[in-house]
Amino acid sequence: MTIVHDHRGPHIALEWCLPSEVTAISPFVDKLMPLLRNCGCVSEGVSDVEIALREALANAIIHGNHEDRLKHVHVTCRCEPDEVSFAVKDEGKGFDINNVPDPTAPENIGSAHGRGIHVMKALMDEIRFEEGGVVVHMRKSAGEAPKLLAKDPHENGTH
Numbered sequence: 001m002t003i004v005h006d007h008r009g010p011h012i013a014l015e016w017c018l019p020s021e022v023t024a025i026s027p028f029v030d031k032l033m034p035l036l037r038n039c040g041c042v043s044e045g046v047s048d049v050e051i052a053l054r055e056a057l058a059n060a061i062i063h064g065n066h067e068d069r070l071k072h073v074h075v076t077c078r079c080e081p082d083e084v085s086f087a088v089k090d091e092g093k094g095f096d097i098n099n100v101p102d103p104t105a106p107e108n109i110g111s112a113h114g115r116g117i118h119v120m121k122a123l124m125d126e127i128r129f130e131e132g133g134v135v136v137h138m139r140k141s142a143g144e145a146p147k148l149l150a151k152d153p154h155e156n157g158t159h
Helices: 022-039 048-064 115-123
Strands: 002-006 009-019 072-080 083-089 126-130 135-141
Touching: 009 022, 022 048, 022 072, 048 072, 048 083, 048 115, 048 135, 115 126, 115 135
Parallel strands: none
Antiparallel strands: 002 009, 009 072, 072 083, 083 135, 126 135
């Protein structure tokens, strides 16, 4: 853990390497969230940040690394007085973000795919994928109200 003070105040940078086991998610998040709340970059209670982080970790472990115990998930977190950001990287082959079905479309209501990404987009202020989908970056400003789950008409190439 690195704690740095600059003109904006203190910020913390953390890095972890988690095993590709679903059972590793809750102990990790349960220890991290109180730290982020104490630093003031995440509000009290179950937060959008916690839900989005759990989704990102589950996607990395299940879909990215296919729960391969020889692979790991790498997490970096930056906590600043006004926001928190994460990068979650798996050791998988990645995916085409443009080829993820819209889980809100009538034909996909019964599908289990695409819901985690949809939830992360709805809960965080920014989400982007890099390295062919192997890395997800998420950012949330402190104290912001949750976004509504309204569909963006420009998403998925529709207008």
